[in-house]
Amino acid sequence: MNCEVCQLKELVLEPLEIREVLRCVLHTIVFHRALGLVRPKDVDCELFEITYVHCGDADLDKKIEEKIDQFMIWVEKHPNRKCQVSLSFYEVKNKQPTWFSNRIERLYWEQWHINLHVVTPKTHGKSHHSKVPVNSEEDVLKESSSRRAALEDSLREVLFHIIKFVNDKKDHIPPIPNNEVISFPYEISIPSSSDSSFGWHTDVLKRMLQTSHPSMLS
Amino acid sequence: MASSPFKSASEPAVLEKLITDFFAKSVHVILESRSSARNYNAEPFNSSPSSSPSLNIRPGEKRINLALRDCPTALESFDMWRQSNLEPLVLDIVLDRRKSIRNANCASPGGIFVRNLSSGRDEFGRLNRSETIVERWIVQYESQSISQPGRESSYRGSKKGSRATYHSSEFQIMYKKAYRKIMVLLRSLYVMVRLLPTFKLFRDLNASGQVHPYILSHRISSIAEPFSREEDALMSQHDFGQLEFSFGKLSIFVAYLKTLEDLSSGPSTPISTEFIMDYVGSPVVDPLKRLLSLPTAGSAPSHASFSRQHSWSNDHEETPFSPTPSPTYSDSQALYHNLNPCLPPRYILPKNSTTLCSISCVSFAGNAKNISEYWPSPPFSPSSSSPSSPTHPYSAFSQSEGASVSIPLPWQKGSDGGQNQGLSPSPYYKSKREGRPSQVDTLRAQENTTSALKKFSPENKPQLKIESSRFMEFQTSMVPPKIESTGRELNSLRTPYSPPQISSRSSSKLSFMDEFDDSDFICPFAEDDEVSNSFRVESAVSNDCFAENLCPKKSMAIRRSPDAAVGELVWMLRSAPPLRLNNSNPLRSKQVFKDEVSSQKNLQGRIENTKEDDLNKVDGTLCLDITASDLFKSRTAADAFKELQTYKNIRELILKHGGS
Numbered sequence: 001m002n003c004e005v006c007q008l009k010e011l012v013l014e015p016l017e018i019r020e021v022l023r024c025v026l027h028t029i030v031f032h033r034a035l036g037l038v039r040p041k042d043v044d045c046e047l048f049e050i051t052y053v054h055c056g057d058a059d060l061d062k063k064i065e066e067k068i069d070q071f072m073i074w075v076e077k078h079p080n081r082k083c084q085v086s087l088s089f090y091e092v093k094n095k096q097p098t099w100f101s102n103r104i105e106r107l108y109w110e111q112w113h114i115n116l117h118v119v120t121p122k123t124h125g126k127s128h129h130s131k132v133p134v135n136s137e138e139d140v141l142k143e144s145s146s147r148r149a150a151l152e153d154s155l156r157e158v159l160f161h162i163i164k165f166v167n168d169k170k171d172h173i174p175p176i177p178n179n180e181v182i183s184f185p186y187e188i189s190i191p192s193s194s195d196s197s198f199g200w201h202t203d204v205l206k207r208m209l210q211t212s213h214p215s216m217l218s
Numbered sequence: 219m220a221s222s223p224f225k226s227a228s229e230p231a232v233l234e235k236l237i238t239d240f241f242a243k244s245v246h247v248i249l250e251s252r253s254s255a256r257n258y259n260a261e262p263f264n265s266s267p268s269s270s271p272s273l274n275i276r277p278g279e280k281r282i283n284l285a286l287r288d289c290p291t292a293l294e295s296f297d298m299w300r301q302s303n304l305e306p307l308v309l310d311i312v313l314d315r316r317k318s319i320r321n322a323n324c325a326s327p328g329g330i331f332v333r334n335l336s337s338g339r340d341e342f343g344r345l346n347r348s349e350t351i352v353e354r355w356i357v358q359y360e361s362q363s364i365s366q367p368g369r370e371s372s373y374r375g376s377k378k379g380s381r382a383t384y385h386s387s388e389f390q391i392m393y394k395k396a397y398r399k400i401m402v403l404l405r406s407l408y409v410m411v412r413l414l415p416t417f418k419l420f421r422d423l424n425a426s427g428q429v430h431p432y433i434l435s436h437r438i439s440s441i442a443e444p445f446s447r448e449e450d451a452l453m454s455q456h457d458f459g460q461l462e463f464s465f466g467k468l469s470i471f472v473a474y475l476k477t478l479e480d481l482s483s484g485p486s487t488p489i490s491t492e493f494i495m496d497y498v499g500s501p502v503v504d505p506l507k508r509l510l511s512l513p514t515a516g517s518a519p520s521h522a523s524f525s526r527q528h529s530w531s532n533d534h535e536e537t538p539f540s541p542t543p544s545p546t547y548s549d550s551q552a553l554y555h556n557l558n559p560c561l562p563p564r565y566i567l568p569k570n571s572t573t574l575c576s577i578s579c580v581s582f583a584g585n586a587k588n589i590s591e592y593w594p595s596p597p598f599s600p601s602s603s604s605p606s607s608p609t610h611p612y613s614a615f616s617q618s619e620g621a622s623v624s625i626p627l628p629w630q631k632g633s634d635g636g637q638n639q640g641l642s643p644s645p646y647y648k649s650k651r652e653g654r655p656s657q658v659d660t661l662r663a664q665e666n667t668t669s670a671l672k673k674f675s676p677e678n679k680p681q682l683k684i685e686s687s688r689f690m691e692f693q694t695s696m697v698p699p700k701i702e703s704t705g706r707e708l709n710s711l712r713t714p715y716s717p718p719q720i721s722s723r724s725s726s727k728l729s730f731m732d733e734f735d736d737s738d739f740i741c742p743f744a745e746d747d748e749v750s751n752s753f754r755v756e757s758a759v760s761n762d763c764f765a766e767n768l769c770p771k772k773s774m775a776i777r778r779s780p781d782a783a784v785g786e787l788v789w790m791l792r793s794a795p796p797l798r799l800n801n802s803n804p805l806r807s808k809q810v811f812k813d814e815v816s817s818q819k820n821l822q823g824r825i826e827n828t829k830e831d832d833l834n835k836v837d838g839t840l841c842l843d844i845t846a847s848d849l850f851k852s853r854t855a856a857d858a859f860k861e862l863q864t865y866k867n868i869r870e871l872i873l874k875h876g877g878s
Binding site (some may be wrong): 049133162163 | 283284286399402417418700
């Protein structure tokens with residue numbers, strides 16, 4: 001089975017916007033893969049004029065919030081950096097334990113990479129020190145609003161990209177294993193607390209050891 | 219997944235049910251977030267997130283594992299479509315303004331209706347519906363009757379249910395795969411519906427406590443009417459792709475308006491249509507409008523400064539001449555670009571018409587800006603005289619006749635803002651239809667002026683004064699009015715309206731000329747001798763002392779251009795009847811002043827002094843108040859000759875002065 005990978009458009013955002021953006025994207029992706037009996041729930045973004053959909057599964061909401069919190073901690077330690085949050089769907093297959101593999105095998109059949117570029121907003125203290133006239137605050141507000149609008153447009157594009165991807169590729173979806181709301185097991189990966197690049201590679205190696213097939217074929 | 223459908227039903231029936239459920243669910247997903255609030259169960263959808271879905275799921279909701287709120291409209295609509303035997307389902311989401319117009323008009327006060335801008339239409343304009351297709355969803359299924367070679371066990375059946383040989387296990391696999399794809403498709407449809415601009419409009423329209431002039435409705439059919447090129451240009455499209463199965467193909471396609479945001483911020487208060495009782499007509503036929511751009515010496519340079527408060531300008535905080543449309547709906551132009559038959563965010567507009575929304579006379583100023591974004595500025599062409607059907611959503615509310623007009627009086631100083639100072643600048647119209655371009659009215663005015671001025675009779679003595687004043691003003695009004703009154707002008711061009719009753723204070727002189735030949739014409743000054751006597755026209759050139767001697771009453775300082783004064787005097791001289799020995803001739807008497815010799819001498823003196831004075835200043839008074847008693851004077855031949863000589867001298871001076 002092929003593993004379909006979807007690289008979403010990079011979103012430039014501030015730390016305060018990370019939570020809303022990740023909620024919107026992650027819930028939208030999971031909703032498309034929650035093939036159990038779902039009672040969708042509309043959620044309005046607090047920062048954007050976007051309404052996304054929740055599956056209505058409390059466990060899912062909890063897991064997503066936990067991951068977002070962890071990611072926020074990481075962002076605080078690594079400000080102004082480009083990072084990636086991944087959402088992967090896999091199948092669990094039992095396998096005979098060997099020397100190089102675990103008993104449980106995960107077959108990733110789909111991976112979503114949410115690319116983020118977290119930027120630190122300009123503080124007001126700088127403007128005071130530079131003796132900038134009062135109009136600079138207005139300019140900052142205008143710049144902030146324009147940036148927020150651009151982010152909203154980008155986020156909308158990302159959602160459209162998700163919709164397009166899920167409709168273009170359906171053949172790789174495995175059979176539904178259970179009657180749960182979230183039909184397929186999933187995994188949300190964030191950059192490691194250690195060095196970002198090294199930590200990311202560690203996660204990839206760890207995933208590769210868990211599976212006998214390459215995790216990324218495209 | 220739902221219980222196996224293979225227990226009792228045959229495979230064709232199972233597939234047909236799957237397809238039918240797909241169609242029903244699609245309609246349900248779309249209309250759940252597109253129909254008005256009354257059409258669906260607005261109860262909290264997810265009352266208990268932690269509760270087991272199976273306990274709260276009604277039987278119908280289990281279809282395709284997507285539990286939705288009850289939407290009777292969707293069910294009814296789908297039932298109607300179901301009869302078409304699974305033909306392509308075309309679902310148009312329409313933004314309709316009809317009901318709101320009806321409600322608003324019924325609530326309007328007064329007995330005067332707002333004239334519909336289209337000819338032959340309902341006075342309330344309800345016949346001109348304003349519908350905008352904001353979305354068009356096409357859901358279709360193409361059965362595949364030809365099976366692929368080599369796959370004998372594949373299902374060949376069509377919706378008609380032809381039984382074919384198959385293995386149940388393979389059919390189950392195929393069915394489950396199709397089921398998964400359909401579930402994914404419906405989920406993406408559910409998400410997509412909430413990302414489109416119409417969803418926000420839907421939320422705004424269904425907001426509690428808000429009264430919007432628009433409602434979202436829908437139409438289901440099997441045929442999709444093609445859009446025009448313009449409509450296509452305004453639409454964006456999204457194809458959900460095709461789900462290919464061995465038994466057929468399923469597809470969903472949507473075309474939607476790109477921007478609907480402005481309409482979503484529509485007015486939250488009911489439309490308050492204002493009815494103007496004392497309509498004074500459009501500036502197009504208002505002769506005073508022609509005086510706007512005249513370079514009157516000393517007068518206010520900008521017509522905008524003459525903000526005369528008319529009866530129709532009660533709530534017009536905005537510039538009455540602003541070309542922004544009257545927003546009965548917000549915008550949203552941005553809101554809605556239109557399809558066939560309508561363009562969203564614009565509304566239906568006849569091809570030969572310009573939007574009447576440019577008239578900002580109604581109290582929809584709050585959304586004028588929004589509307590202007592989507593409603594292009596109308597081409598202010600005086601040639602467009604044909605009335606337009608008010609398919610424009612604002613047409614029924616725009617005051618085609620009652621647009622506020624700021625008419626600067628050429629004889630007035632600019633600082634007064636065009637306030638009425640004895641002569642009301644508002645036009646004077648008979649209560650009859652007039653919908654001609656301003657150019658035609660100008661010609662008519664000229665003709666009427668000439669014919670009117672030829673009438674000299676004792677009975678028309680009050681009119682003589684008016685005629686003279688009219689002529690003066692007509693002479694000064696040689697430049698078309700400026701843009702300030704364009705909206706009103708445009709409005710009047712487009713509407714075959716019937717001018718309201720005459721305003722007693724209106725004194726549009728050129729309009730008087732138009733009506734001069736009318737036997738029913740009533741001179742506003744006819745019954746008011748004081749007004750007529752106090753009507754004075756000052757000329758920078760004319761030093762006629764006639765006024766001083768014959769009009770001892772108050773004189774109104776009126777600024778006039780020297781050209782106008784010269785023209786008037788020249789006209790007077792040219793049109794003066796020949797001198798006659800019969801002194802009792804009343805016609806002659808009208809040309810004679812009480813003390814002609816002295817007045818003529820004074821006139822000569824004044825003409826000479828005028829060369830030194832500022833022509834823009836009003837020096838003397840010219841009283842045209844000619845009474846019968848003053849005209850009848852016995853004269854000798856010597857007096858006549860003296861008078862003739864005086865006239866000649868005056869003429870020479872005037873011509874000389876005019877030439878300089």
